[in-house]
Amino acid sequence: MPLSQDPQWYKDALIYQVHVRSFQDSSGDGIGDFRGLAQKLDYVQDLGVDTLWLMPFFPSPLRDDGYDISDYRSVHPNYGTLDDFKGFLEAAHARGIRVIIEMVLNHTSDQHAWFQQSRSSRENPRRDWYVWSDKDTKYQGTRIIFLDTELSNWAWDPVSKQYYWHRFFSHQPDLNYDNPAVREEMWEIMRFWLRMGVDGFRLDAVPYLIEREGTNCENLPETHAVIKDYRARLDREFPGKMFLAEANQWPEDLGPYFSGGDEFHMAFNFPLMPRMFMGLKLEDRKPISEILQRTPAIPEICQWCLFLRNHDELTLEMVTDMERDYMYDEYARDRSMRLNLGIRRRLAPLLDNDRRRIELMNGMLLSLPGTPITYYGDEIGMGDNVNLGDRNGVRTPMQWDGGWNGGFSSADPEKLYSPLMLNPVYGYQAVNVASQKRFEHSLLSWMKRILKVRKSSPVFGRGSIEFLYPANHRVLAYIRKWGKETILVVNNLSSSAQAVELDLQGYKGNILIEMFGRNIFPRIGNLPYLLTMGPYQFYWFRLRKV
Amino acid sequence: MAEESILTDDFLHELMSVGEVDLLVGVPTHNDAATIGPIVQAIRAGLVQFFPRQRAVILNADGGSHDQTQELVRAASITDLQHTPNPHALRTLHSISARYGGGPTSGRGLYAILAAADLLHSSACAVISADSSNIEPEWIAHLLRPVSQDGFDLVTPVYHRHKFDGLLLRNLVYPMTRALYGKQIREPYPSEFAFSGRLATHLFGQDGWTAEAEQDGARLYMTISAITGGFKLAQALLGSKTRAPSSPPADVVDALREGVGPLFFSLDRQPAWRTNTPSEPVPILGGQPEVTLDPLRINRKRLYDLFRSGVSELAPLLSSIVSPFTLEQLQQLASRGEEDFCYCDELWVKTVYEFAASYHRAVLNRDHIIQALAPLYRGRAYTFLVENRDAQSEEVERNVEALCLTFEKVKPYLGELWDGRK
Numbered sequence: 001m002p003l004s005q006d007p008q009w010y011k012d013a014l015i016y017q018v019h020v021r022s023f024q025d026s027s028g029d030g031i032g033d034f035r036g037l038a039q040k041l042d043y044v045q046d047l048g049v050d051t052l053w054l055m056p057f058f059p060s061p062l063r064d065d066g067y068d069i070s071d072y073r074s075v076h077p078n079y080g081t082l083d084d085f086k087g088f089l090e091a092a093h094a095r096g097i098r099v100i101i102e103m104v105l106n107h108t109s110d111q112h113a114w115f116q117q118s119r120s121s122r123e124n125p126r127r128d129w130y131v132w133s134d135k136d137t138k139y140q141g142t143r144i145i146f147l148d149t150e151l152s153n154w155a156w157d158p159v160s161k162q163y164y165w166h167r168f169f170s171h172q173p174d175l176n177y178d179n180p181a182v183r184e185e186m187w188e189i190m191r192f193w194l195r196m197g198v199d200g201f202r203l204d205a206v207p208y209l210i211e212r213e214g215t216n217c218e219n220l221p222e223t224h225a226v227i228k229d230y231r232a233r234l235d236r237e238f239p240g241k242m243f244l245a246e247a248n249q250w251p252e253d254l255g256p257y258f259s260g261g262d263e264f265h266m267a268f269n270f271p272l273m274p275r276m277f278m279g280l281k282l283e284d285r286k287p288i289s290e291i292l293q294r295t296p297a298i299p300e301i302c303q304w305c306l307f308l309r310n311h312d313e314l315t316l317e318m319v320t321d322m323e324r325d326y327m328y329d330e331y332a333r334d335r336s337m338r339l340n341l342g343i344r345r346r347l348a349p350l351l352d353n354d355r356r357r358i359e360l361m362n363g364m365l366l367s368l369p370g371t372p373i374t375y376y377g378d379e380i381g382m383g384d385n386v387n388l389g390d391r392n393g394v395r396t397p398m399q400w401d402g403g404w405n406g407g408f409s410s411a412d413p414e415k416l417y418s419p420l421m422l423n424p425v426y427g428y429q430a431v432n433v434a435s436q437k438r439f440e441h442s443l444l445s446w447m448k449r450i451l452k453v454r455k456s457s458p459v460f461g462r463g464s465i466e467f468l469y470p471a472n473h474r475v476l477a478y479i480r481k482w483g484k485e486t487i488l489v490v491n492n493l494s495s496s497a498q499a500v501e502l503d504l505q506g507y508k509g510n511i512l513i514e515m516f517g518r519n520i521f522p523r524i525g526n527l528p529y530l531l532t533m534g535p536y537q538f539y540w541f542r543l544r545k546v
Numbered sequence: 547m548a549e550e551s552i553l554t555d556d557f558l559h560e561l562m563s564v565g566e567v568d569l570l571v572g573v574p575t576h577n578d579a580a581t582i583g584p585i586v587q588a589i590r591a592g593l594v595q596f597f598p599r600q601r602a603v604i605l606n607a608d609g610g611s612h613d614q615t616q617e618l619v620r621a622a623s624i625t626d627l628q629h630t631p632n633p634h635a636l637r638t639l640h641s642i643s644a645r646y647g648g649g650p651t652s653g654r655g656l657y658a659i660l661a662a663a664d665l666l667h668s669s670a671c672a673v674i675s676a677d678s679s680n681i682e683p684e685w686i687a688h689l690l691r692p693v694s695q696d697g698f699d700l701v702t703p704v705y706h707r708h709k710f711d712g713l714l715l716r717n718l719v720y721p722m723t724r725a726l727y728g729k730q731i732r733e734p735y736p737s738e739f740a741f742s743g744r745l746a747t748h749l750f751g752q753d754g755w756t757a758e759a760e761q762d763g764a765r766l767y768m769t770i771s772a773i774t775g776g777f778k779l780a781q782a783l784l785g786s787k788t789r790a791p792s793s794p795p796a797d798v799v800d801a802l803r804e805g806v807g808p809l810f811f812s813l814d815r816q817p818a819w820r821t822n823t824p825s826e827p828v829p830i831l832g833g834q835p836e837v838t839l840d841p842l843r844i845n846r847k848r849l850y851d852l853f854r855s856g857v858s859e860l861a862p863l864l865s866s867i868v869s870p871f872t873l874e875q876l877q878q879l880a881s882r883g884e885e886d887f888c889y890c891d892e893l894w895v896k897t898v899y900e901f902a903a904s905y906h907r908a909v910l911n912r913d914h915i916i917q918a919l920a921p922l923y924r925g926r927a928y929t930f931l932v933e934n935r936d937a938q939s940e941e942v943e944r945n946v947e948a949l950c951l952t953f954e955k956v957k958p959y960l961g962e963l964w965d966g967r968k
Contacts, residue, residue, distance in 0.1 A: 278636075286635075294631055326636060467626075471560075496566070
């Protein structure tokens with residue numbers, strides 16, 4: 001199946017986030033690899049997604065699950081070889097599936113040759129590739145991101161007797177983007193992968209590239225200038241490729257990452273995500289509608305990326321203290337579930353394995369404006385294991401069947417990179433692809449259907465959004481429009497049945513056609529449109545004027 | 547009166563949008579635009595600050611205002627319709643205003659609020675008067691917390707009052723309610739109070755409730771029902787009590803109609819008053835009320851003159867209401883000069899009980915009986931003012947307590963009058 005040639009393909013994309021390590025082991029060593037991933041491309045294609053986002057797979061000491069990179073131009077031997085990667089990439093493209101990979105710009109592993117050279121002496125040519133200081137008092141006021149483990153953004157290097165700057169773990173020293181050599185080298189690295197055929201990069205931790213005294217060292221103009229330069233080169237040499245920003249910021253601060261359409265193509269809508277969970281628990285659309293009211297308009301060629309969960313903790317950085325306390329109390333009463341400023345749980349456990357809520361949240365994910373991302377395993381309702389430390393509890397092996405190692409690996413279970421989920425509710429015998437494939441009404445079957453319905457209209461990816469504000473605050477309703485097509489989405493956030501009257505006067509005369517069953521609902525007349533909805537129910541209606 | 551006639555279609559429509567709530571704050575109004583704005587803003591601030599996670603609604607039961615009352619209430623909503631995000635509020639707060647059926651009475655307004663609380667399954671409710679001009683957000687916490695968190699069913703207010711404020715309350719309504727029903731509730735006829743969903747449901751189940759709701763004594767009836775129904779009671783210190791500057795001075799006859807009429811009426815409906823056990827204190831939460839002593843100009847002589855002229859002019863009426871002995875005592879009192887005038891506790895209590903018994907037997911038109919009490923009350927007020935003219939707060943409290951104990955001590959006399967044995 002050929003890849004779409006539309007330069008704005010990312011606006012219609014359905015992204016599936018996968019960790020190579022976690023998906024399928026082909027070699028029997030207990031660790032997922034590229035050959036295994038390639039073997040499962042049929043599954044990915046059958047699911048209905050068309051873009052894969054791979055978590056880091058470069059060589060790394062793996063102290064931060066691959067986000068601590070020690071070689072940017074290779075594949076970690078755990079996952080295979082560069083040729084394995086190329087084979088996988090080719091197979092994905094043959095199925096019409098694009099591949100986005102991680103590019104960790106901000107920092108490297110302290111095991112990277114660059115850092116080893118940089119620290120070896122103050123005269124080393126690569127000394128200036130990192131941010132060094134005699135004192136740890138520079139850039140005061142810069143927040144610490146990994147609060148649970150780091151006390152400072154500076155770490156003392158006993159080798160070169162200076163402090164080095166790190167916004168994440170202390171074994172991840174920040175690169176110095178004030179150094180043109182660093183900027184050039186990182187572009188060459190991206191070029192290396194782009195020439196191989198990758199379709200884009202998720203640029204990790206981009207707000208933190210540049211530091212300046214007297215600022216919070218985030219979202220600085222100089223940082224944007226770096227990205228703009230990369231974007232200009234990307235457009236010149238590799239048109240149709242894409243940059244996705246990982247910038248966990250308030251809505252007002254996200255706009256500059258799109259700039260005038262000359263910076264990032266896409267950015268994660270971090271502020272929206274926790275508020276979807278909040279709105280669901282409160283049974284009140286206020287958190288969701290208000291954050292979307294605050295979300296800036298973006299250039300027409302740009303796109304938000306939406307997600308419910310990912311490999312990290314459900315971040316609560318971009319909420320107020322009151323909201324954070326509420327989220328902790330409602331979703332992470334057990335303090336072991338809390339990490340840094342977030343909650344390290346998967347989607348199904350967060351929603352108490354309630355099928356209706358899982359469907360509703362996915363319904364909103366797939367109908368709000370943006371490109372949706374599904375985290376591997378959430379399509380079958382996988383669980384989590386907070387006892388595995390850090391964020392490893394949401395990165396357990398994919399559960400393919402109820403057999404040996406859940407079908408993930410032929411290795412002895414003790415050799416698996418991570419234990420499987422075993423409990424009666426989320427264990428691999430209960431939750432797996434094979435059993436869900438057999439049943440029409442399984443979560444997996446439902447996910448395939450909704451992804452298909454989503455793909456049936458470009459409105460979801462490209463359309464405008466107009467919120468309706470029914471008096472019943474438990475209902476979130478909005479109109480999506482693109483060209484001549486109009487879709488009405490109505491979501492009942494409440495655990496109880498609701499009646500809602502919608503002001504659809506502007507669409508009088510249209511017939512509503514429910515998009516899953518394709519049944520006709522009454523025509524919009526003069527009166528407010530009355531809908532009655534079951535607990536957590538949602539509707540997608542296509543409006544047709546006949 | 548059918549529930550349907552109170553809840554108009556518009557009212558019901560508004561309730562549908564709100565849905566189930568944990569907390570409901572009701573504000574009955576009728577042309578209160580001059581005061582209602584700051585009141586609902588204070589209520590809103592109180593709910594957001596002290597109950598940020600609870601589902602709440604501010605509900606204005608309006609009797610048909612022709613000013614901006616309803617619009618001012620609606621402006622207190624916190625919803626996304628305003629397109630101005632409110633990061634200090636976790637959830638939507640509806641502030642709705644709807645007219646209740648029938649004409650405007652305080653009883654119907656309260657009944658509409660109770661009906662709404664029942665339909666919305668609110669577990670804790672408060673009612674705030676539209677002329678409580680000095681309300682603070684903390685009042686909402688003081689009233690609602692004991693109900694929502696501590697399991698109380700009725701929370702009435704106590705205030706810091708001037709020693710000469712609330713004379714009718716101090717000299718009749720409080721001591722008599724206390725004596726009759728056995729609970730020391732300082733404000734049995736409260737303008738702001740809180741109640742539980744349990745109590746609301748109980749009231750709806752009572753046959754007499756709808757009749758009471760037609761009248762202005764609904765709040766007193768509610769207090770008495772809570773006492774006799776064995777519900778858990780508390781009092782909350784709210785602060786000082788002031789009325790809105792625009793409120794007209796209370797007319798004595800109207801005050802007697804509103805406060806004393808329903809109290810007398812309750813004797814017919816609540817046989818529980820027949821028991822003769824000493825009254826019990828009701829816990830006061832949040833501190834003790836203070837009696838303030840600021841200088842105050844009051845025309846005591848007018849009260850004295852009105853007492854004397856009233857006793858004289860209403861003698862034929864009074865002879866049908868009070869006993870011959872009491873009438874003689876009153877006439878003797880009326881003949882005394884100001885310096886010798888003392889409408890003592892025991893005489894006052896007997897007077898009140900004889901009035902209550904006559905009200906029960908409807909010896910005359912009941913409203914005429916209430917009106918006839920007015921000059922006598924003025925005489926009693928005169929005595930209270932004189933006796934406490936130089937008194938400090940503790941002495942004032944002791945004098946009120948003494949009067950209360952007299953009401954309790956003489957209560958068997960009311961029983962005898964009631965049964966026709968006297």
